[in-house]
Each structure stands twice: as structure tokens, then as C-alpha cells.
Amino acid sequence: MSNLFLLLQEKYFLPANFSKMFRFCFIFLLLCCAGGYAQSDSTHHRDTVKAVLLEEVIIVGDRPLRNKTNKPLANLEQYLEKANAVNMIRRGGYAWEPLINGMATERSVITIDGMRIYGACTDKMDPVTSYVEITNLEKANVHSGQAGSAGGATIAGSLDLVRKKNTFGAKSLKGIAFAGFELNNRQKILGTGINWQSPKTYSSIDLTFRDADNYKAGGGEEVLYSQFTKYNMSAIAGFKIDEHQHIEASLIYDHAVDIGYPALPMDVSLARAYIGSVEYVRHHISSSVHQWQTKLYFNDVTHVMDDSKRPVVPIRMDMPGWSKTAGFYSRVEGTTGGNNWKLNISGHHNYSLAEMTMFSNTPDEKDMFMLTWPGVQTNYGDLYGEASLPVGHNLKAVLSAGLALHNNLISKESGLESLKIFYPDMSRSKTRLLKRFSATMQYNKNHWLLDAGIAYGDRAPSVSEGYGFYLFNSFDRFDYIGNPGMKNEKSVSVNGAAAFENKAFMAKLSGSFFYLTDYIIGMPDNGLSVMTIGASGVKVYGQLKSAAIFNTSLDVNYQLTEKWYWTNKLGYRRGTGYGIGNLPLIQPFTYASAINFKVKAFSAELSMNGAARHNKYNSDFGERALPAYTVFNVMASQRVRLAKTSLQIKAGVENILDNNYTTFSDWNRVPRMGRNLFINLVVVF
Amino acid sequence: MKLLNVFLLGLVIVLFSAGCSKDKDPDPINETEGLQLVTTLSNDNHKVNIYTKSGKLQTGYNEIFFQVKDAGGNLVDNALQLEWMPVMHMSSMSHSCPASSISKKENTRSLYKGFVVFQMAGSDMEYWELTIDYSVGGTAYEAKGNIQVLEASKKVVQSFLGSDEKRYVLALVAPSEPKVAVNDMTAVLYRMESMMSFVPVDGYTVKIDPRMPGMGNHSSPNNIDLTQGTDKLYHGKLSLTMTGYWKINLQLENGSGTVVKGEPVTEGNEGSSIYFELEF
Ligand SMILES: [Cu+2]
Ligand SMILES: [Cu+2]
Secondary structure: OOHHHEEEEEEEOOOOOHHHHHHHHHHHHHHHHHHOOOOOOOOOOHHHHHHHHHHHHHHHHOOOOOOOOOOOOOOOOHOOOOOOOEEEEEEOOOOOOOEOOOOOOOHHEEOOOOOOOOOOOOOOOOOOHHHHOOOHHHEEEEEOOOOOOOOOOOOEEEEEEEEEEOOOOEEEEEEEEEEEOOEEEEEEEEEEEEEEEEEOEEEEEEEEEEEEEEHHHHHHHOOOOEEEEEEEEEEEEEEEEEEOOEEEEEEEEEEEEEEEEOOOOOOEEEEEEEEEEEEEEEEEOOOOEEEEEEEEEEEEEEEEEEEOOOOOOEEEEEEEEEEEEEEEEEEEEEEEOEEEEEEEEEEEEEEEEEEEEOOOOOOOOOOOEEEEEEEEEEEEEEEEEEEEEEOOOOEEEEEEEEEEEEEEOOHHHHHHHHHHOOOOEEEEEEEEEEEEEEEEEEEEEOOOOEEEEEEEEEEEEOHHHHHHHEEOOOOOEEEOOOOOOOOOEEEEEEEEEEEEEEOEEEEEEEEEEEEEEEEEEEEOOOOOOOOOOOOOOOEEEEEEEEEEEEEEEEEEEOOOOOEEEEEEEEEEEEEEEEEOOEOOOOOOOOOEEEEEEEEOOOEEEEEEEOOOOOOOOHHOOOOEEOOOEEEEEEEEEEEEEEEEEEEEEEEEEEOOOOOOOOOOOOHHHOEEOOOOOEEEEEEEE | OOOHHHHHHHHHHHHHHHHHHHHHHOOOOOOOOOEEEEEEEOOOOOOEEEEOOOOEEOOOOEEEEEEEEOOOOOOEEEOOEEEEEEEEEOOOOOOOOEEOOOOEOOOOOOOOEEEEOOOOOOOOOOOOEEEEEEEEOEEEEEEEEEOEEEEOOOEEEEEEEOOOOOOOEHHHHHHOOOOEEEEEEEEEEEEEEEOOOOEEOOEEEEEEEEHHHOOOEEEOOOHHHHHHOOOOOOEEEEOOOOOEEEEEEEEOOOOOOEEEEOOOOOOOOOOOEEEEEOOO
């Protein structure tokens, strides 16, 4: 059951001596290329171990049940939102878009068990996180900046959703069934799963169903078009070849229909993903090579936007999008001379296509059609390694480096021709070299853990930024045009963290600063005529000389008595761009505090969270000032055991005071949910 | 079994030879392939078969092809001094329209071509008549007949009085198959000297502003106004950002930069008085 709980881990790595690191990276890459890593005696260290240590330092006191997550059956977005590095852009009740360190999905890499997936929506209505369910996952690893960026080139960081791990073992068959209800939007949650294991095989399958009506904001105002229905199926099967080898196949099928997006002018009639993989794992290869893991994967995403539920629109339209990705990775982990290292070779191919058909209001006039993503291929190959070096007794350096080849190719002739309207000389194909590295120093003594790091990374423009064709942004109300000729966006970042922990008390202060050059952002072009009826203008993606983003967070947890546990969290970000002032969608000062009472199988929690006034906004991107708010929640949970069956009941009230509020990350300032009563039941048998 | 094989073999041979004989073409080089017959004009000696791509004549620019056949049905490939004269007989008067000279189509033996710009469609009462004059072996001939000119479904020709008190005919030539792309745009411009005489106009500029009236009258970027090329036609670039119905607002500017017809599209003015239409 505890698998249902998502453990959020945030990993911070920190760079050290710059020139040493550079030399190391260079040698490292050479070694990779030569394939001579196994014999290499160079002093590699294991960052992951230390990073996990750092995590454990933070999480140890947190039993899964006591995890800051209130509801076991909350959606994945609500889980992710608890991470310090993560904010969620909310366009309605469904499919929130994760921001990592204040940066949206173009600047981060989101993977599911290391698999790359590209959303199929030109309007970011389907981030990767929307195609999975909490039942599919064990945890989410959030890496800030370049550290742990095995998934590929990134600026902000990476988010890897780790699937539930099954194991071989004594024969057993376990089942789980769960049900939930939320009063505010009448959300029904139902699900079941079966888990089988034996010494030679394992398999599991689970099904989840969610169905919600419109939710009501504080004060009872109904937020129209916020309904959704989602079906999710996940299956996994493993087979042991011998003592040290096994293969695993997995499949996620996610199917959502009738999804409303109150913040947008259109809804979604279908969002569907098939996510499949086959993996071969071999461990104990030699004394220095622990594990070799190779995965082949494929995923297919379909996203159909539709406005048939909206009574009044300037013009009716259909906007379907498709994205297919095939890829692989092969990862070796080992220890040489007491130092841990990891090497990762990966590649993927994606094809993204989106189109728009508008139905004229004039009878007998032909439909208006355009390709909004002109059939863009992304071909990507990547080499990545990480290692750690002991520097002193309590000190070590953690290093990582990656090199990637990134190619975009427009495969639709008609798509290329339409983009040539803007860029007559553009070529069909564009290839880039992407580089990244990080170095972190970690100091660990007694109750203290300190780290400091430096990193460099760059990225290619996203499909929309490079090749989008009249993509309407309903927040700033501009049509956006991609720009295929842009340079790589680059980032130099520093980060640091200090954590102290003893038996009852834990505190962690962390911060990061990103200095980005050639920062990609839409810039208004007054000479262009809008395509979307009612749009304010046209923005063409361009590059700011620079931008800077500062993130900081503080966690303080205190075990007051055996029964009482108090957690606190503060966060703040600041982002500015050269010549444009504040960057949009940057979190103001926010806070959360919870007091938890637990005795035997009963626990209860009173929590509050809120934000200060949002006044560092940018009106050119549709933002406006927001007042401060505080929201209170309460919940209680009881676990009952009956023979081999365990039942957990959790119920509570969110937004007790029924506040009507909206946050910096609410698209078009759609208000959040008002008072909500929920009950979750989980039976394990 | 053997019998069946023989039977099948026989069947195949029969079918094959039938197919072959059908393929036999009396005219080995079919120079009118891809063209459709519009009408036939005839005199005592010849039949003149008129073709266009669509098999129709419409208002606007028409690329017209014809062949001359003698009484024996043989194609005449040595016609000279070719000239044509389209005339519209209206109730109160008659007038002609812009027409090109006639030449033999390159790489053909017997196919003649040219273009005619009809400013208006014919009807039962008011009709177009086409006269083709030519000579073969030193003898002059004339073929004459009524032709049907239909109204094009979209506006592709403008005939107007300019502010300089001159009458102009402006017709869209290309794109004939528009795409979501930067299209090569071509037009022809004529001035009416008299009811029966139209002459090409040199050195003007045709300013274009494509709009989608069905979508807030939006425009498109990177259009290039039409200017005269060495082929005497007017060439420019037309960007179409999506399929559908487009109205290409026009302004005609003379050699000294004075607009003689058409108005800019502004907040208060949805369209110019002269325009072309495209729908695809
Ligand atoms: Cu969408
Ligand atoms: Cu349009």
C-alpha cells in the first residue's frame, strides 16, 4: 500500500573546483567514447549514494503515512506540487504543467522511468505528467539544474517519474482496491490492482478511474468547463533469466475524455497515451560493474482539442495533435576503487504533428486548415556520465557531464512551405550540439550536510518555440510564431544547500541561481497580423540577451513529542529578463505549515498554506497583481486490520474557510477550488 | 488440370491482345493531352478545335489552346499569321477584351496557344464571338463562332475606370493552385484604348493585401507587390497562411507612384474596391 505514496526526492548536486572539473569531464567523455570505462581506474565517486543520503536526511522522519501529502488518492499534480523545486501551472482541474525552479516544460526534461515523452498539445494542455496515475508510480525524482540529468539536456532540471518496482520473491498474490469521493466537484475515484510474484516471475496490473464535474471556487461560484474523466491502466511483468539477469515489459494506457479547461478557449475531447517499454537488466557483472540496464521504449500520444461544448466562439475549430516517440537508454553503474560512477547512453526519435481546422461562419465557404506543428522530427542522441570523488574525510566532489546531438527535421513538405512564409531561407533540418556539466562539493559531518555546486547547460528550442505556427496563448492573448534559427539557450547556475538534522529536528535551507543567456521568449512583432480572432497581436520567439532566476526554500520539521510532528516550508523565487523586467509565472513568497498528530493507527493533521501578495508580475504576459491568501485544511486517517486485510480511511476538508483565491500559476487567474470534503478508502488484501 | 492451364493461358492471350488493340492510337503524339475541348469553330476548309485545361471559358484570364484540322482530319502544322478577336455583342454595343498574340506551343507540332481575358460572362442575349484568322500555304482563312463564357465562381478579373480617367483590365493569372506557402503571384494589366483595342500597361505596380474576411480580416506577412517582369506580366509573392477563402485587396499604382484605383485596408475600411478572390 505504501507504494501508493509518492516519495518526493529532490536532489541537489554541487560543483567544485572548476578547472579540475573541466579536465575531469573531458577525460570522462573520452573514456566514454572509447568504451573503456570498465578498465578505467580514474577516481570516480558515487554521487547518487550521497544524493540519496541527502534525501534520506530530509525524509527519514517522514513515514509514508505521515508524508506531507494529505490524500492518498490525490492526483499526481498535487503530489508534485509539494516539492520545493516544483510549481504547477493550472489551466483547470486536470493536467497541470510542472514548472521546475520557476521554468516551464521547455526548460526541463520530464521522463517516466527514464523514457522521453513529448506532449501532443500545442497549448501545453498535456504535460507528460498528465498521462500517468499515482498507482503507476513509486516516486518522483526531482533534480535541480544539470545534476542527475541522465534524461537529456536541460536548463531548469529534470523530473523522473519512477514506476512501481516489482520484485521476485516467494509466491504471493496481493490485491488492492480503492475508492474516493470529493464533494466539491463530485469527483469519483475508483481503482483496483493485482500483484503477483514468484521466484521466477512477477506481474501486476492496475486500473484507475476518475470522473469529476465542474468544481466550485470559494463562495460557491461554479467554474465552468472544469470537468474531466480519466481511465488509466498499467501493467508490468518481469521474468528472471538467471540469478543476475531479468527482463521486464511494461505498458501504461491512459485515456482521458471530456476534459474542460476553464482557463482556455477550448476543451479536450480526447487525450490518450500508450507508453510501453521492454527492459533488460543484468547485475553483478563484475566487482566493479554492478548493474547494466537497457531499455527500449515507445510511446504514442493523441490529443484532440475541441470547442463543441462552448456555446459562443468567434469561430468553430478542431485542433488535434499527435506525438510519437521511440527511444532507448543503456546505463551502467559501478564502483571503481571505492568510487561510484554511472554511464548512460540514450537516444530517441520523436515526431510531432498538430493541425488546426477552422469552420467558416459563412455557409459554403471552405474550411480553413493549417499545420500548427509542421510534422517536426526530433532526433536526439546523448552521452552522460556521473561520478564522485572523495576529496577529504567528510568531503566529496560529485561530477556529471553530458554531450548530446540534437536534430530537428521538418518532414511535411506543406509544413516547411508554411513556415517559409516567415523564414524564406530556412532549411529543413537543423542540428545542434548540446553540452552540460555540473560539479558539486558535499560536506557531511555529524548532523550537518552542506553542499555547493556550479553547473552549465544548454538546450535546443522546443517544437513550439522552433516551429510553432500561430499558436494562440490565451493568457497574454498573442499568437506565437516559432523561430527555427535561434541559438541554443544557455545557463550557468550555482546552487547550495545546508541541512541540519538530529533526532527531533530537521532544517534545510537551499537556493539556486540561474543565469541564462539567449533566453527564449516570445517578443511582440507589431508588423504581423493576428490569426486568432480577438488576439492582441503576434509574438515571434526570440532571445533575450540574458535572464536570471533565483530560487530559495526553507524546510523546518520538528518532532515535538512522539505524537506531534510539525512541518514548515517557505519558498520564494525571483526572475527577471533583460529588457522585459519580471519574468512571468514566478512564485512569490509562499509558505506551508502542518501539525500532525499520530497515535497507533490513527493520525490527524491540520495544515495551512498560502502566499504573500504577488507583485513581481509582468503584464505583457497577461499577469496582474494578486492579493495574499491563506488556506486551511484538516484531515484524519484511521487504519484497520482484519486478518489479512487492511483498510485505510482518510477523510478531510480542504480550504475550510471556502476562500476564493487564485495564485501566480493559475492560467488566466481562474480561481482555485473552494471548500472540499473528501474521503479516500484503500483496501489491501 | 492441364486443360485448365491451357484455357487460362488462352484467356490471358485473348485479354492481352484485346488490351493492345485498344491501346492503338491513331494520333501517336497526343498534344492535347491534359486539355479538354471547349468548342469547335469551322469554315469550309478547316475545323478549329479550342481547348482549355478545364474545358470551359470563364471570366478572367484563360489560357487557350487550339488545333486546326483539314477536311481529311489531318492536323495543320503550318498555319501562319494567326490572330484572334473576341467580341462581346451586347444589346447596345459591342466590345472586345484583352488578348495575347498567338504562338505555337513549344515542343509541339500543331498546338497553338495564347490567352484571353474576359471581363464579363456571356448570356443568351449578350454573347461572346471568337474570330480566328490564319493563313495556310499563302491562303487566308477565317473561323468564327459563338463561345460560351461562364462567370468564374471567384472574382479573378477587375475592369475599372482609374482616377486618371483611363479604363483598365487587371486579371489574376497565378496561383491557379494556391497553397499554404509563399505563392508566386502573377497578373496581367491592360488599358482599354477603344472598345476594340486593349494594350498591355508597362511600369505599374499592383499592390496586394491578402485578407481573410471570415477570420477578423487578418492578413499575412511577407507579401511582395506585383511589378512587371521581362515577360511583361506582373509578378509578386503572395503568402497564404491557411487554406480557405482569401480576398486579395488591390491597389493599382502608376509609374509615378500615384494610386489610380483601390484603397488601403484600414480599421475603418474592410476592403479595397478592387480585389481578387481565392478559395482552396
Ligand atoms: Cu491542447
Ligand atoms: Cu484565416
